[in-house]
Amino acid sequence: MAPVPSLPIKVGHIDDVQELRKAKPATVPERFIRDMADRPKVVPNLSSSLDIPIIDLSKLMKTDKDEVMQLKTACEEWGFFQVLNHGIDLNVVEDIEKVAEDFFMLPLQEKQKYPMAPGTVQGYGQAFVFSENQKLDWCNMFALGVEPPCIRNPKLWPSKPVNFREALEIYSREVRKLCKTLLKYIAVSLGLKGDVFEEMFGVAVQAVRMNYYPPCSRPDLVLGLSPHSDGSALTVLQQGKDSSVGLQILKGQTWVPVKPIPNALVINIGDTLEVLTNGKYKSVEHRAVTHKERDRLSIVTFYAPSYEIELGPMAELVDEKNPCRYRSYNHGEYSKHYVTNKLQGKRTLDFAKIQSKTSN
Numbered sequence: 405m406a407p408v409p410s411l412p413i414k415v416g417h418i419d420d421v422q423e424l425r426k427a428k429p430a431t432v433p434e435r436f437i438r439d440m441a442d443r444p445k446v447v448p449n450l451s452s453s454l455d456i457p458i459i460d461l462s463k464l465m466k467t468d469k470d471e472v473m474q475l476k477t478a479c480e481e482w483g484f485f486q487v488l489n490h491g492i493d494l495n496v497v498e499d500i501e502k503v504a505e506d507f508f509m510l511p512l513q514e515k516q517k518y519p520m521a522p523g524t525v526q527g528y529g530q531a532f533v534f535s536e537n538q539k540l541d542w543c544n545m546f547a548l549g550v551e552p553p554c555i556r557n558p559k560l561w562p563s564k565p566v567n568f569r570e571a572l573e574i575y576s577r578e579v580r581k582l583c584k585t586l587l588k589y590i591a592v593s594l595g596l597k598g599d600v601f602e603e604m605f606g607v608a609v610q611a612v613r614m615n616y617y618p619p620c621s622r623p624d625l626v627l628g629l630s631p632h633s634d635g636s637a638l639t640v641l642q643q644g645k646d647s648s649v650g651l652q653i654l655k656g657q658t659w660v661p662v663k664p665i666p667n668a669l670v671i672n673i674g675d676t677l678e679v680l681t682n683g684k685y686k687s688v689e690h691r692a693v694t695h696k697e698r699d700r701l702s703i704v705t706f707y708a709p710s711y712e713i714e715l716g717p718m719a720e721l722v723d724e725k726n727p728c729r730y731r732s733y734n735h736g737e738y739s740k741h742y743v744t745n746k747l748q749g750k751r752t753l754d755f756a757k758i759q760s761k762t763s764n
């Protein structure tokens with residue numbers, strides 16, 4: 405979450421979706437209704453045979469060869485996996501969920517004490533809205549920069565619920581450890597030294613976004629969150645315990661639902677890792693859909709290198725068969741590019757792609 409320009413941005417009136425839900429208008433307001441091609445197909449109870457891979461971290465930490473292979477396949481073929489035995493205490497996971505839920509359930513007036521200014525990405529509101537005619541997501545967001553301390557905006561850290569700050573600090577510390585561990589084994593799975601990312605990243609940037617999706621009377625017309633890939637190196641996503649299925653990832657031409665598994669965390673490869681691995685491990689487009697009766701909560705941590713570093717494909721992953729597919733750039737610049745553009749699939753990564761006939 406890099407700083408964003410101070411140009412005035414006109415986004416028009418943005419309805420708060422929780423308030424809309426309470427008011428129960430006869431129709432969904434036009435700004436939320438997607439163009440035909442972008443609408444989610446609602447396929448009731450059709451359980452997809454495709455499931456994203458599951459990785460057991462306790463096995464990885466014993467450098468179990470099979471598990472490292474599974475991780476490699478998960479990163480190469482899916483860009484997404486669920487991690488079991490992630491080592492984060494259940495209380496820590498439950499506490500963050502509780503404070504996030506309590507925050508979203510506060511009266512609007514209280515939440516609006518922490519507004520996300522148009523064109524910025526921290527605070528309460530809707531991120532990635534840059535114009536009056538842009539379609540809106542059926543989602544309320546609350547996002548905060550966490551590490552390093554210089555990216556924090558203390559005015560946006562809420563005083564209610566009272567234990568919010570403490571729960572977020574503890575959770576973020578644990579997720580940071582998890583990201584470092586995962587990156588170590590991701591490096592191993594690439595045949596690289598385990599500490600290669602840790603050494604390269606400097607003081608890593610960590611931000612959290614809590615997404616709350618109220619039920620929507622017409623889930624067939626709206627999206628909870630527009631299709632996008634994450635700008636991070638790695639993302640850790642916690643799905644609320646009682647939440648409906650909502651996250652979907654694009655595999656080929658199919659949107660595959662990510663079914664919540666109790667006590668698992670969802671991990672995905674972000675754009676930064678795609679660039680560093682020269683496209684061997686790709687970020688994958690994903691989106692959220694809504695449900696007619698059930699709400700959904702997700703708590704998402706983005707983990708990325710320091711804004712200071714220059715990055716590009718790692719030399720070990722570039723050769724004659726795998727020519728360099730991305731240019732080198734400053735990570736802070738990419739972050740700024742990411743947060744100043746609307747979410748539109750993987751288009752943000754065009755920033756770094758070297759266009760060639762063979763690139764995809």
Ligand SMILES: O=C(O)CCC(=O)C(=O)O
Nearest residue numbers: 613615629651692702704
């Ligand atoms: O709510 C979800 O499952 C998706 C969230 C997400 O992709 C994001 O916040 O970047």
Ligand SMILES: [Fe+2]
Nearest residue numbers: 632633634690
């Ligand atoms: Fe995402």
